Structures are given as C-alpha cells and as structure tokens.
Amino acid sequence: MSNYKNTDLEILIATMNRSDLSFLEMMFQQPLAAIQASILIVNQSTKTVLQSPYEHIRVLNSPYFGLSKSRNLAMNHAVKPLCWLLDDDCVVLNNSIDEVISAYNLYDYDVLTFKTQTLEENDFYNYEDQFKNHNKKSIIPILSPEITFNRKSILIAGLKFDTRFGLGAQFQDSENYVFLDSALKKKLQIGFVPQTIVQHPATTSSDDVASNRVIYARGAIAGRRNIITAAFYQFKYVFFLWRNGHVKSFVELWEKFMVFQHGANDYLSGFEGHRINHPKQ
Structure with a gap:
C-alpha cells in the first residue's frame, strides 16, 4: 500500500x-x-x-x-x-x-x-x-x-x-x-x-458526431483497430448517423461514408496531412 x-x-x-x-x-x-x-x-x-x-x-x-x-x-x-x-x-x-x-x-x-x-x-x-x-x-x-x-x-x-x-x-x-x-x-x-x-461544460469537441472532423478520426480509429473489420465499423457508423437523423440525404450519407474511409485509409497508409480538409465541421 x-x-x-x-x-x-x-x-x-x-x-x-x-x-x-x-x-x-x-x-x-x-x-x-x-x-x-x-x-x-x-x-x-x-x-x-x-x-x-x-x-x-x-x-x-x-x-x-x-x-x-x-x-x-x-x-x-x-x-x-x-x-x-x-x-x-x-x-x-x-x-x-x-x-x-x-x-x-x-x-x-x-x-x-x-x-x-x-x-x-x-x-x-x-x-x-x-x-x-x-x-x-x-x-x-x-x-x-x-x-x-x-x-x-x-x-x-x-x-x-x-x-x-x-x-x-x-x-x-x-x-x-x-x-x-x-x-x-x-x-x-x-x-x-x-x-x-x-x-x-456539458458538451465536448467529440459530441459533434456528424462533423467530418470527428468522422475522419473515427475512421482512423477503425483502421487502427483492425484492417479487416474497418469496413464493418464504417457501415455501422454511417448507419448510426442515418438512424439518428444526423444526415438527411443519400448524397450526404455517401459523403460521410467516404470521409470515414479516408480516415481509415490515411491511418493505415501513414499518409500525413489533411486530405479532406474537414470541409463541413
């Protein structure tokens, strides 16, 4: 002790x-x-x-x-x-x-x-x-x-x-x-x-779950966990966004899907930079 x-x-x-x-x-x-x-x-x-x-x-x-x-x-x-x-x-x-x-x-x-x-x-x-x-x-x-x-x-x-x-x-x-x-x-x-x-304060920077900034990081986490299961987490996250009304159209849903994928790919490839430039924060 x-x-x-x-x-x-x-x-x-x-x-x-x-x-x-x-x-x-x-x-x-x-x-x-x-x-x-x-x-x-x-x-x-x-x-x-x-x-x-x-x-x-x-x-x-x-x-x-x-x-x-x-x-x-x-x-x-x-x-x-x-x-x-x-x-x-x-x-x-x-x-x-x-x-x-x-x-x-x-x-x-x-x-x-x-x-x-x-x-x-x-x-x-x-x-x-x-x-x-x-x-x-x-x-x-x-x-x-x-x-x-x-x-x-x-x-x-x-x-x-x-x-x-x-x-x-x-x-x-x-x-x-x-x-x-x-x-x-x-x-x-x-x-x-x-x-x-x-x-x-009751909110944090992680609470904006539909922002490209957060989604890009979540994609990186998925890639970090396991390259094989990254696609599963990708579909799971975008379905979460759709189910909870964070996205309103298929076009927007596809954008979020690709931002997540960029995050996973960039983490796994070691790419350094802001390729998506977080356009919608």
Missing part, C-alpha cells in the same frame, strides 16, 4: 495563447495567490509568452500546436510521482486532490480515471457506482480531466499520446482513447474510481 501525500500530485494543464495566469482562478475557484496545487502549464502560442512568479506553478511556452503534443511535453517535464490531465475550461472541485491521492494509496494501479460533473452539477455520463477495471469498451468515453496516472509507470512503458490524434492534429479527436488503449496493450492496470473530481 502506497503512502502518497497531496504534494505528490502535479496537475498538467494544456492551454493556448495565454499571457497571464488569471484563468487559473476560474479553474480553481479561488484567488491565484491561494492556489497551492503543483501545476505545470503548457501554453502553445507564437504570439504570447506566459510566465509564473510561483515556484509551484511552472510554465512551458511552446510554438508547436496540437493537444497531444502539449500532453507529451507536459508528461516529459512533470516532476511529481502522480499526474492529472486538465483542460483550461475545467473547474477543479475542492476535495479533488484528496480524492486522487486517497485512490492511489488504496489501489496500486498505473492509471486511474474518475467522474466528471457538468457545470450544472449533473453526472457527465452514467457512471458505474463502484470501482472497476477498465477494458477496451469502457475507455471509449473517458474525458481528459478524468485521467490521472503514475508518472513512473507511464515512462517505463514508453507511453505517449499519439500526435496524429487530438485537436490541432491530423485526426482531430480520440486522443484519450488511443492513449488508454495503448496502455492496455502494454498491460498497464487502469481502474475507474467512482468519485467526482472535476466539472466540465
């Missing part, structure tokens, strides 16, 4: 074009001077430079864009045993750090995920009400701010975010799924803790 303390957790925040730390006050719901958490911020920008006068709030300014690049940079420069991924539109609950530390002292796991509330204090999803081990299916809906991990375990496994996935990348979605699926393939232990640690 571990004996982690609150000072053993580092919060890794991805943000863009920041010139001051005032956004942390909204995230932590307290004045900047009162925030005691260990924080590492990656500010991606070619226009602004973010600085911090606090030793426990460190900043990395990077001119290279892409959410997964930001995550990897933060993971490489983190110094605490435990890490927690956050976005700059989250609200950290008062007891969150205590909950994370308690969970790692109770469970000897490499990665632990938690629950998210909407800003209206409703559960973001229908979560389980007890601890469980994650599998390939249960990791699909996990949000970034629900992910915490043992940094040493991640480094030993050589685990990184795939920079082809995530906002600002070629496949602009599904970076969390790819990261956690890779962790499962490397035999890391991933558990779910039924404690709420963060609030997040």
Whole structure:
C-alpha cells in the first residue's frame, strides 16, 4: 500500500495563447495567490509568452500546436510521482486532490480515471457506482480531466499520446482513447474510481458526431483497430448517423461514408496531412 501525500500530485494543464495566469482562478475557484496545487502549464502560442512568479506553478511556452503534443511535453517535464490531465475550461472541485491521492494509496494501479460533473452539477455520463477495471469498451468515453496516472509507470512503458490524434492534429479527436488503449496493450492496470473530481461544460469537441472532423478520426480509429473489420465499423457508423437523423440525404450519407474511409485509409497508409480538409465541421 502506497503512502502518497497531496504534494505528490502535479496537475498538467494544456492551454493556448495565454499571457497571464488569471484563468487559473476560474479553474480553481479561488484567488491565484491561494492556489497551492503543483501545476505545470503548457501554453502553445507564437504570439504570447506566459510566465509564473510561483515556484509551484511552472510554465512551458511552446510554438508547436496540437493537444497531444502539449500532453507529451507536459508528461516529459512533470516532476511529481502522480499526474492529472486538465483542460483550461475545467473547474477543479475542492476535495479533488484528496480524492486522487486517497485512490492511489488504496489501489496500486498505473492509471486511474474518475467522474466528471457538468457545470450544472449533473453526472457527465452514467457512471458505474463502484470501482472497476477498465477494458477496451469502457475507455471509449473517458474525458481528459478524468485521467490521472503514475508518472513512473507511464515512462517505463514508453507511453505517449499519439500526435496524429487530438485537436490541432491530423485526426482531430480520440486522443484519450488511443492513449488508454495503448496502455492496455502494454498491460498497464487502469481502474475507474467512482468519485467526482472535476466539472466540465456539458458538451465536448467529440459530441459533434456528424462533423467530418470527428468522422475522419473515427475512421482512423477503425483502421487502427483492425484492417479487416474497418469496413464493418464504417457501415455501422454511417448507419448510426442515418438512424439518428444526423444526415438527411443519400448524397450526404455517401459523403460521410467516404470521409470515414479516408480516415481509415490515411491511418493505415501513414499518409500525413489533411486530405479532406474537414470541409463541413
């Protein structure tokens, strides 16, 4: 059984074009001077430079864009045993750090995920009400701010975010799924803790299921899973779009079908770029 303390957790925040730390006050719901958490911020920008006068709030300014690049940079420069991924539109609950530390002292796991509330204090999803081990299916809906991990375990496994996935990348979605699926393939232990640690707006960038941006990424995921079954997932996804009224005509349905196929083909061929240019987002 571990004996982690609150000072053993580092919060890794991805943000863009920041010139001051005032956004942390909204995230932590307290004045900047009162925030005691260990924080590492990656500010991606070619226009602004973010600085911090606090030793426990460190900043990395990077001119290279892409959410997964930001995550990897933060993971490489983190110094605490435990890490927690956050976005700059989250609200950290008062007891969150205590909950994370308690969970790692109770469970000897490499990665632990938690629950998210909407800003209206409703559960973001229908979560389980007890601890469980994650599998390939249960990791699909996990949000970034629900992910915490043992940094040493991640480094030993050589685990990184795939920079082809995530906002600002070629496949602009599904970076969390790819990261956690890779962790499962490397035999890391991933558990779910039924404690709420963060609030997040009720919608995410993944909710626009009919956008070419999301469909292209889902195609890439299908190709990544298995070249043989990619066509099955392609038909399944476009049928989902049709059944739920996300597309209104056969012409539009065919377009979505081909966007999915482009995603699968581009992933499997290693093509880099934005061939479809995400015309309808």
